[in-house]
Amino acid sequence: MRTARFTTRVAALAVAAALGLAACSSPGSTDSTSQSGPASGSGAESGSASGPEVDRNPTGELPEISGAFGEVPVMTPVEADPPKVITVDTLEEGDGAVVGVDDVVTVNYAGFLWDGTPFDSSFGRGAPSTFSLNSVIQAWKYGLADTKVGDRVLLIAPPEWGYGDQANGDIPAGSTLVFVVDIIEVFGSDTSALESAKLTETPLPEGLIVEGELGEAPAVSFEEGVASPESEQTVVIAEGEGPVITADDTVVYHYLGTYWGTDVEAVSTWESGAQAIPAQGSLFLGEKVGSRVAYVFPSTGTDQPAMVMVVDILAGYKQ
Structure with a gap:
């Protein structure tokens, strides 16, 4: 011994x-337990009995994001009210493996408040972030599920699926969060x-x-x-x-x-x-x-x- x-x-x-x-050292880390993910497919969709709704084909006005995959994203806010459900808009589509709801992923990301104020970013740190989708806020867990390696996505997290009515660092209580996420790699639980x-x-x-x-x-x-x-x-x-x-x-x-x-x-x-x-x-x-x-x-x-x-x-x- x-x-x-x-x-x-x-x-x-x-x-x-x-x-x-x-929990891993990752954006939006939380101690919440794993749940079943939403069904795959496009359009606004309800998850399983335990999963939140995810809109993967949004039609409302969303923040404008400039910058290609791998580049530091810049957000231009809008005057519209934020969506009430987890919203995912694919800005650039990849052709790699599909992310599962319980997978481990490597990503680069930038986080903004709804008014455009940045609060966190992995761009420029020298290395992307790797974490389990069971160790992050529910908007990440369910929003990143069904994306693909090579995707750049705009992910919007209503307070209910982010930090709720609790402040977290530079994030005020009750905030809608806007993330731009580049999916670099996915690792299953093999x-x-x-x-x-x-x-x-x-x-x-x-x-x-x-x-x-x-x-x-x-x-x-x-x-x-x-x-x-x-x-x-x-x-x-x-x-x-x-x-x-x-x-x-x-x-x-x-x-x-x-x-x-x-x-x-x-x-x-x-x-x-x-x-x-x-x-x-x-x-x-x-x-x-x-x-x-x-x-x-x-x-x-x-x-x-x-x-x-x-x-x-x-x-x-x-x-």
């Missing part, structure tokens, strides 16, 4: 993930890399049981009466055959998180969809794509039991 070198950021990530709050991993002989901490086939959701249980470890520990349950994760990568992964020895229901991404996070400063550095790794974080006091995360590393993509 080897002891991990954990930073404060890593510990915070572990706590967030175990509580089901893991688990094939996990299936070729080789089980190691490294023992788990006493009392911890991890079961389940590689490539499928794990199950975690505990031997009754066994105390949790007093130190942070990392155990590679199965080592993948993929490349080693470096600081230049964005990692796509599944996790299952739970508290040691409790009957609290585990939190898992295996049903909602994979997550993504920059590898730099994270607990994934040095691990191989395809690996299943167990992380144990000791108790921080009577109000915080020890936590266990079982992570399956699906892929690593250079930023």
